[in-house]
Amino acid sequence: MTEDIVVSVDWLAAHLDEVRVVDVRDAWEFDGIGHVPGAVNVPFDRFRSSEGDAGMLPGAERWKTLMEEAGIDSDDRLVAYDDEHGVFAARFLVTAMLYGHRDVHLLDGDFSAWNRGHETTSDAPSTPSATYDVREPEASPLVDFEDVEAALDTDATIVDTREPEEYAEGHLPGAVQLDWRELVDSETRGLKPDAELESILTERGITPDRRVILYCNTARRISHTYVVLKHLGYERVDFYEGSLTEWRERGGPLETEADA
Structure with missing residues (x-):
């Protein structure tokens, strides 16, 4: 397995x-x-x-x-x-x-x-009885507003996984722009080869030796980037669940592409 x-x-x-x-x-x-x-x-x-x-x-x-x-x-x-x-x-x-x-x-x-x-089916699946216990994760990647705010003054790499146009309109100060779609191949519909992924990330300064903090608008797109980074062996990957939705609501600082 x-x-x-x-x-x-x-x-x-x-x-x-x-x-x-x-x-x-x-x-x-x-x-x-x-x-x-x-x-x-x-x-x-x-x-x-x-x-x-x-x-x-x-x-x-x-x-x-x-x-x-x-x-x-x-x-x-x-x-x-x-x-x-x-x-x-x-x-x-x-x-x-x-x-x-x-x-x-x-x-x-x-x-x-x-x-x-591979074979597909339209048959209804069997759903056996199940008991599901919600547990504390062994190590949670979640960070909150205060964590991210404090990280702005550190060497952490803050990554905005939205589209370039969204990034240009306003992003966290110092954030690196990486549209999550840059990591997928339109033909295979899967991830690009590992070497290509690593090259794209390195060009943006997103490297395994640094703490990485991910955000988007509502934490959907960063989920994909989080999985990709874990697949590549990145260890210090933090997940800002509140993302820009919470950041704006709480008055967090933003900069535009012109400001940067």
């Missing part, structure tokens, strides 16, 4: 009976287009909340209910996918990690990559 947080479609095909596959697309896609055999459907909007325990998280009780309804136990090995290069699936996995799930993996290449060479 793999220890990598990212797994290939061929790896998943060889281990379907050993993992719990989670499809986070909308229900009409899951039912109408088809899905990976045995996958359960937990649509993105069901584990997303603007009024949860920590920013955009759904809340521990809601998460527990969602997992038990999907037949997922606390110790299941999860592999999640979507059809958007993995950004929504990554959000599911980061959410699971923050609620103490310890064995999570992203399908490299999303549903389209699977569909090119």
Whole structure:
């Protein structure tokens, strides 16, 4: 079994009976287009909340209910996918990690990559009874407003994973711009090769020897970048769940591209 947080479609095909596959697309896609055999459907909007325990998280009780309804136990090995290069699936996995799930993996290449060479089905999956225990994560990457504010005066690399136009309109002082889509290949729909990923990151000064703090608008896009950095072996990666939504609400300083 793999220890990598990212797994290939061929790896998943060889281990379907050993993992719990989670499809986070909308229900009409899951039912109408088809899905990976045995996958359960937990649509993105069901584990997303603007009024949860920590920013955009759904809340521990809601998460527990969602997992038990999907037949997922606390110790299941999860592999999640979507059809958007993995950004929504990554959000599911980061959410699971923050609620103490310890064995999570992203399908490299999303549903389209699977569909090119592997069987799909429209059959309803079996959902066995499950008991899900929300736990404290072994080590939480979450940082809050005060942590990020203090980091502005350190050598931490603060990374804005939004599009260049959004960055230009206003970003955290000193933040590096890295659109999360720069890390995916439009043809394979998965991650670019590791050497290319490392080159892109190094060019931006995002290196494993420095503390990295990620933010976007609502913590969806940074979920994908977080998974990529963990895949590459980065150890000090912090996750600003509140992102710019909270930063603006609390009056945090911003600079425009012209200011920078």
